[in-house]
Each structure stands twice: as structure tokens, then as C-alpha cells.
Amino acid sequence: xxxxxxxxxxxEGKSILKGIDLEVKPGEVHAIMGPNGSGKSTxxxxxxxxxxxxxxxxxxDFEGEDLLDLGADERAHKGIFLSFQYPVEIPGxxxxxxIKTAINETxxxxxxxxxxxxxxxxxxxxxxxxxxxxxxxxxxxxxEGFSGGEKKRNEIFQMxxxxxxxxxxxxxxxxxxxxxxxxxxxxxNKLKSKNNAVIVITHYQRLLEHIVPDYVHVLxxxxxxxxxxxxxxxxxxxxxxDWLKEGVEA
Amino acid sequence: xxxxxxxxxxxxxxxYKYGFYTNIEADKVPPGLSExxxxxxxxxKQEPEWMTEWRLDAYxxxxxxxxxxxxxxxxxxxxxxxxxxxxxxxxxxxxxxLDEVDPELLDTFKKLGISLEEQKRLxxxxxxxxxxxxxxxxxxxxxxxxxxxxxxxxxxxxQDHPELVKKYLGxxxxxxxxxxxxLNSAVFTDGSFCYIPKGVRCPMELxxxxxxxxxxxxxxERTLVIADExxxxxxxxxxxxxxxxxxxxxAAVVELVALDDAEIKYSTVQNWYPGDKDGKGGVYNxxxxxxxxxxxxxxxxxxxxxxxxxxxxxxxxxxxGENSVGEFYSxxxxxxxxxxxxGTKMIHLGKNTKSxxxxxxxxxxxxxxxxxxxxxxxxxAENARNFSQCDSLLMGNGCGSHTFPYIETQNKSAxxxxxxxxSKIGEDQIFYCNQRGIGEEEAIALIVNGYCKDVLNQLPxxxxxxxxxxLAISLEGxxx
Ligand SMILES: Nc1ncnc2c1ncn2[C@@H]1O[C@H](COP(=O)(O)OP(=O)(O)O)[C@@H](O)[C@H]1O
Ligand SMILES: [Mg+2]
Numbered sequence: 001x002x003x004x005x006x007x008x009x010x011x012e013g014k015s016i017l018k019g020i021d022l023e024v025k026p027g028e029v030h031a032i033m034g035p036n037g038s039g040k041s042t043x044x045x046x047x048x049x050x051x052x053x054x055x056x057x058x059x060x061d062f063e064g065e066d067l068l069d070l071g072a073d074e075r076a077h078k079g080i081f082l083s084f085q086y087p088v089e090i091p092g093x094x095x096x097x098x099i100k101t102a103i104n105e106t107x108x109x110x111x112x113x114x115x116x117x118x119x120x121x122x123x124x125x126x127x128x129x130x131x132x133x134x135x136x137x138x139x140x141x142x143x144e145g146f147s148g149g150e151k152k153r154n155e156i157f158q159m160x161x162x163x164x165x166x167x168x169x170x171x172x173x174x175x176x177x178x179x180x181x182x183x184x185x186x187x188x189n190k191l192k193s194k195n196n197a198v199i200v201i202t203h204y205q206r207l208l209e210h211i212v213p214d215y216v217h218v219l220x221x222x223x224x225x226x227x228x229x230x231x232x233x234x235x236x237x238x239x240x241x242d243w244l245k246e247g248v249e250a
Numbered sequence: 251x252x253x254x255x256x257x258x259x260x261x262x263x264x265x266y267k268y269g270f271y272t273n274i275e276a277d278k279v280p281p282g283l284s285e286x287x288x289x290x291x292x293x294x295k296q297e298p299e300w301m302t303e304w305r306l307d308a309y310x311x312x313x314x315x316x317x318x319x320x321x322x323x324x325x326x327x328x329x330x331x332x333x334x335x336x337x338x339x340x341x342x343x344x345x346x347x348l349d350e351v352d353p354e355l356l357d358t359f360k361k362l363g364i365s366l367e368e369q370k371r372l373x374x375x376x377x378x379x380x381x382x383x384x385x386x387x388x389x390x391x392x393x394x395x396x397x398x399x400x401x402x403x404x405x406x407x408x409q410d411h412p413e414l415v416k417k418y419l420g421x422x423x424x425x426x427x428x429x430x431x432x433l434n435s436a437v438f439t440d441g442s443f444c445y446i447p448k449g450v451r452c453p454m455e456l457x458x459x460x461x462x463x464x465x466x467x468x469x470x471e472r473t474l475v476i477a478d479e480x481x482x483x484x485x486x487x488x489x490x491x492x493x494x495x496x497x498x499x500x501a502a503v504v505e506l507v508a509l510d511d512a513e514i515k516y517s518t519v520q521n522w523y524p525g526d527k528d529g530k531g532g533v534y535n536x537x538x539x540x541x542x543x544x545x546x547x548x549x550x551x552x553x554x555x556x557x558x559x560x561x562x563x564x565x566x567x568x569x570x571g572e573n574s575v576g577e578f579y580s581x582x583x584x585x586x587x588x589x590x591x592x593g594t595k596m597i598h599l600g601k602n603t604k605s606x607x608x609x610x611x612x613x614x615x616x617x618x619x620x621x622x623x624x625x626x627x628x629x630x631a632e633n634a635r636n637f638s639q640c641d642s643l644l645m646g647n648g649c650g651s652h653t654f655p656y657i658e659t660q661n662k663s664a665x666x667x668x669x670x671x672x673s674k675i676g677e678d679q680i681f682y683c684n685q686r687g688i689g690e691e692e693a694i695a696l697i698v699n700g701y702c703k704d705v706l707n708q709l710p711x712x713x714x715x716x717x718x719x720x721l722a723i724s725l726e727g728x729x730x
Contacts, residue, residue, distance in 0.1 A: 048681075048685050049684070049685075050681050051677075051681075052677065071684065071689075072681060072684035072685055073683075073684040073685075073687055073688060073689045073690070075685075076684065076685055076686055076687035077687050081685075082685050084682065084685075087682070088676070088678045088679050088681075088682040089679075090679055090682070090683075090696070090697055090700055091700055091701060092699070092700030092701055092702070092703035092704075093696055093697070093699070093700035097696075098686070098696070101688055101692065101696055102683075102686035102687050102688055103687075105686075105687050105688045105689065105692055106686075106687035109687065141700070142700075158686065162686065162687070
């Protein structure tokens with residue numbers, strides 16, 4: 001599904017990603033861990049097509065297509081979803097209106113009819129109950145005045161509504177209390193199928209107890225310095241990152 | 251009897267016939283301004299002697315006045331002697347099809363969604379279509395007439411309701427108020443007149459579409475709305491103008507009179523030709539709009555300003571009566587080389603008067619937008635209250651936005667709150683939208699409409715939809 005090959009990227013002349021290789025197949029869950037500032041958010045932004053980052057080498061293939069040729073909106077139309085580490089506020093735009101616009105713009109790009117209002121409403125109700133979101137939420141201004149947890153839950157709600165093929169969850173667990181974490185993780189698991197894939201970016205083993213990864217990668221200074229199975233996450237929890245850093249610095 | 255639908259169809263069809271092109275033979279007064287010209291206008295309109303004298307008095311006062319220089323705009327001074335002050339359509343030429351209309355203009359209308367089909371849905375909206383200087387059609391007159399509501403052109407009002415016109419014309423905006431108001435008083439050719447009798451709630455939105463049509467013809471509309479005691483009216487005014495190469499001067503005067511316990515809601519969508527991308531052409535829009543509130547009366551101005559090359563306009567309220575309320579909700583968009591200096595004046599004279607100002611400026615391209623507002627509390631205005639919120643949204647780095655709030659208080663009991671913000675459409679916001687599959691233009695439309703929501707919510711439903719589309723069109727291609 002996703003094949004990243006020797007990806008290098010920089011911002012404002014500063015090199016951040018220094019040759020990333022990653023392959024994600026349908027049905028898989030990958031976790032990316034690593035200390036702050038190692039480039040995890042940069043990697044997700046580059047996959048999603050944020051223009052401020054300049055790709056200086058390598059390529060990203062998504063279902064046989066070179067993603068780097070596409071704009072961020074076009075990548076979204078192909079089924080790529082990014083749950084933001086820091087979701088953005090859009091004052092005056094309700095959650096409903098935003099999601100409606102997102103769904104219908106995506107459908108338009110795919111040559112589909114707009115989604116009938118009653119169908120959308122029904123879908124919203126389903127996903128809301130899945131994520132234990134109440135009705136009042138829908139008419140609030142997007143992310144404006146939301147608590148950290150509400151913002152993250154809203155991201156996953158959007159993911160549920162957009163039904164992406166590849167979802168990248170960038171520190172979705174930060175800001176969530178234990179109950180909320182369970183609800184969100186449970187939601188993500190329910191949406192999983194053999195046809196879609198998830199990349200989970202996190203610092204904590206905690207989330208990975210709920211969303212169990214097939215692979216775990218450690219990103220450090222713009223490189224994947226170690227890959228393994230879910231046991232690697234446990235090892236990191238116990239030992240920290242320092243033992244991995246040494247190998248790189250040397 | 252005609253159904254409402256067929257009536258509307260006829261009206262909207264005629265709008266296409268007359269509204270959007272200049273293919274009409276005009277009965278035109280040669281360019282220039284003099285007492286002679288004013289007498290000709292008055293005579294052509296078969297006005298009574300008192301009206302002619304009223305105009306001449308205004309003209310004499312006008313001659314002693316000069317153009318205001320304080321607005322934060324620059325433009326070549328219009329040559330008032332080059333303007334023709336009267337033109338009336340003589341012959342209504344039938345067109346075979348819309349093919350004869352400027353395709354770019356048609357495209358804009360399409361984007362705005364003012365197709366004939368959609369217009370048909372606007373049931374309940376009466377329209378008084380003004381083409382150049384003569385009202386071509388007034389609808390729903392009979393229905394309104396049953397309630398004693400008068401809704402007609404100003405010319406008709408002068409003929410048929412001279413007592414009302416005499417009593418109120420120039421009482422809210424005096425002839426000498428400012429240079430362009432004086433000019434308007436001397437040469438106004440038409441406009442709308444509306445009177446709502448005591449205790450009557452006007453059952454429909456009253457709507458007027460003004461259009462500038464004839465090249466080189468200045469437009470000087472005069473509008474007078476009188477809401478008698480305990481009455482209510484919602485009045486809509488919207489306009490679009492064809493592509494134009496030369497500047498067109500527009501200097502309208504609007505006077506609102508809300509007597510005791512009356513309420514007037516006045517909504518405008520202003521979309522005149524703003525000039526091209528390089529700032530060439532476009533309408534000069536110098537407007538004086540003011541309302542007078544008596545006891546417990548309320549006047550609410552809502553405006554969405556996207557058009558014109560140069561605008562100055564300050565819909566204002568004189569809160570004369572106790573407990574009267576003034577509101578001003580405004581969205582002003584400037585793009586390319588547009589300049590706008592707009593805002594409001596809330597003059598609190600009576601006790602317990604209250605005013606609210608919500609102003610949303612949006613600047614893009616090389617444009618320049620200013621908010622200028624005055625809140626004045628007179629010595630007898632015990633417990634007056636004002637709340638002002640003035641926000642500006644900048645798109646790109648080439649534009650400028652300015653806020654000039656003036657406060658004059660002569661009564662210590664006044665409570666005045668002022669909030670102001672300036673923000674930029676962030677790349678973050680755009681990227682966030684993009685990531686959800688929303689393209690750049692759509693994203694901007696979404697963000698801008700969200701930003702303007704408090705104002706758009708004040709507009710009647712169908713107007714709000716049109717205004718939203720208009721905002722999107724006005725800002726097309728402005729980020730990047
Ligand atoms: N917009 C930016 N401008 C400059 N430097 C940036 C920008 N975004 C990220 N960086 C830098 O790139 C590095 C990686 O950041 P990031 O991808 O956010 O790391 P992580 O998500 O792993 O914590 C950091 O050193 C950070 O300071
Ligand atoms: Mg990060």
C-alpha cells in the first residue's frame with residue numbers, strides 16, 4: 001500500500017528526514033516511536049503533503065502512484081488521513097459543516113454524487129456512538145475552545161467519517177485520559193479491516209496495549225534506527241531510547 | 251389573478267432583459283452640472299415646484315462644499331462636469347438570448363447562483379428593480395397596499411405621497427451633511443420609498459435591486475424608509491454591475507426613520523464592479539446611510555461589501571429616543587487594488603440607548619481596508635451602552651488593514667466595550683482543510699465564511715446564501 005524509499009526532507013534549509021524506508025501493507029498496524037524532535041511529525045506531514053517541507057530525495061509510493069506529484073487534498077482523496085498532533089482551530093465553522101464539506105469535496109474529486117443529508121446524518125450518529133461523542137459537539141466551532149482530549153477525539157471522529165485507507169495517528173494519545181484513550185483506541189480497532197492500514201505515532205506503550213501493532217519502528221534523528229515487533233515497544237518502555245542513540249552517534 | 255410564482259418569473263425575466271446590459275436607448279441629459287441641468291431633471295420627472303426648489307437649495311449649498319479628504323483612500327477626483335445626471339430607458343429592447351450578455355458576467359451570476367430557477371424560489375420577496383435612473387418595475391404593490399404599506403420608487407412617492415416625502419426627506423441626512431450627500435440631494439434621479447403604517451408588520455422582505463447600467467452615468471439614488479409607530483420592516487438592497495472600463499461614481503443617500511417602538515432591519519449586499527486585477531476601472535461608492543431611532547425603536551444595519559474600487563460608507567444610527575437600539579453588522583472584503591473605508595456611527599442621545607457593532611474586515615491582494623467607527627454618548631444619554639467588535643483578517647502580505655475607533659463620551663454612566671483582533675489565514679488552517687480533502691479555494695471559502703458567521707447570520711436566509719458565494723468569488727485566487 002505505502003512504500004517509502006530513502007525519503008529525505010528539509011525545512012528552511014535544515015535537513016530533518018535523512019533517508020527513511022518504510023513499507024506498510026493493507027491490514028497492518030505500524031507504530032513509530034522515538035524521542036521528541038526526531039522527525040515523526042515531519043514524516044507524517046510529508047506523507048500528507050504539507051508544502052512547507054521540501055522533499056530533497058527519495059519517493060513515496062501509494063498504491064502504485066507517486067504521492068510526491070500530488071497536492072495534499074489529492075492525497076486525501078486517495079484515502080490518506082492524518083490525525084494531527086496539534087489540530088487546527090477554524091472559528092465559526094461547525095464540526096458538522098466541516099465534515100460535510102470534507103466528505104462532499106472528497107466525493108466530488110472521486111466523481112461521486114454528494115452524500116444525501118439523511119445518509120450523512122445516520123453515519124454521524126453511528127460514529128458518534130462508537131466514539132461516545134454527544135450531539136452538542138457537532139454544532140461547536142471546529143477545535144475552538146476544545147480541550148486537548150476533545151480535539152483528539154474529533155480527529156478520530158473525522159477519520160471514522162472519512163473512512164481512509166491509510167490513517168496516520170500522530171500522538172493521538174497525548175491529552176487523552178485513560179477512559180478516553182480506551183474509547184478512541186476501541187474506535188480505531190473497530191474501523192480496522194484487512195483493506196486499510198494504520199500508522200500510530202506515540203511515545204507510550206499504553207496506547208499500543210489497545211491498538212496492537214504488527215511492527216514497531218524507532219525514529220531517531222531522521223532515520224529509522226530499529227524495527228521490530230510489539231516487543232520492541234515494551235523494551236523501549238523499560239530501557240528508554242539511550243541504548244539506541246549510542247549506535248547512531250557512533 | 252396571477253400566482254406569486256408567475257409574477258416573480260416575469261419580474262426576474264425582466265431583470266435579465268433590462269438589468270445587465272446597456273443595450274437600451276437612453277434619454278440622456280448632456281454631461282455637466284448646473285442649475286439648468288437640475289431644472290431639466292426636475293422637469294423631466296414632472297416634479298412639483300417644492301421639489302425643484304429643494305434640489306436647487308441643495309445645489310447652492312453643494313457649491314460651497316468640498317470633497318472630504320479624511321477617508322483612508324486615494325483616487326483621482328471624479329470630474330463632476332463629465333457626468334450625465336439623467337438617463338432613462340426609452341426603449342426596452344428584447345434580446346434573443348443570454349448569448350448577448352457578457353459571458354464573464356453571466357459566469358459570475360452562475361457562480362452566485364442567481365439563475366432564473368433559483369430566483370423563482372425566492373417567494374415572498376418583492377422587488378423594485380431600478381435600471382439606471384428610472385424604476386422599471388414594482389411588484390407586490392397591491393398586496394402591500396392592502397396593509398397600507400407604500401413601496402414604490404422615489405419619483406412616484408414625490409407625485410403620490412408628497413406629504414410624507416416633504417415631512418421626512420432630508421431630516422436624517424441633511425442636504426449639507428457632506429459633499430456627496432449635498433450632490434445627491436441636488437441631482438438624485440430615483441431610488442426607493444417605503445412607508446409602513448402604525449402597528450403593521452410587513453409580511454415579506456422588501457427588496458430592491460439597484461444596477462448601474464449606462465456608461466458614464468453617475469448614479470444618485472435616494473432611499474427613504476419610514477417605519478411608523480410599532481411597525482416592522484426588513485429591507486434588502488443588493489447590487490451587481492457589469493464589467494466597466496471607466497470609473498463610475500455612485501453617491502447614494504439612504505434615510506431610515508424608525509418612530510416609537512418601530513423596527514427596521516436593513517440588509518445590503520454590495521457587489522459593484524471593483525476594477526480589474528490591476529486596479530483599472532471600478533465603481534466609486536460614496537454612500538451616506540443613516541437612521542433615526544425614536545423611543546424604543548430599533549435599527550439594524552447589516553452589510554456585506556465586496557464590490558467597488560473605492561468605498562466610503564458608514565451606516566449610522568442616531569439613537570434619539572429612550573431605550574432605542576442601534577446595530578451594525580458588517581463584512582467588508584477588499585481584494586486586488588480595492589480600497590474601503592467603512593464603519594458606523596452610533597450617536598447615543600437618549601437614555602438607556604444601546605448599540606452593537608460587529609465589523610469583519612477581510613483584505614487580500616494589494617487592497618486596503620479600514621474600519622472607522624464613532625461611538626458618541628451625549629450628555630443626556632444616561633446608562634448608554636455600546637459593544638464593538640472589530641476584526642480584520644489578512645490574506646497575503648500585500649494588503650493593509652486599519653482600525654480607527656473613535657469614542658466621545660459626555661456622560662459618565664456610559665459603558666463602552668471595544669474588542670479588536672487581527673488575524674491571518676494560516677497555512678496551518680489551509681493544510682488542515684487540504685488534508686481532509688478540501689481544496690484551497692474551498693478551504694478559503696470555508697474559513698472566511700466561518701469568520702463572518704456572526705454577520706452572515708443576521709442576513710435573511712436567501713441573502714445569506716448569496717453572500718457566502720459572493721465572498722468565495724471575491725477572494726478567488728487570493729492566496730498563494
Ligand atoms: N516548521 C518548522 N520549522 C523549523 N524547524 C522545524 C519545523 N518543523 C519541525 N522542525 C524541526 O524538525 C525537527 C523534527 O520535528 P518533528 O517532526 O516535529 O519531531 P517529532 O514529531 O518527532 O517530535 C525538530 O528539530 C524541529 O525543531
Ligand atoms: Mg511530533
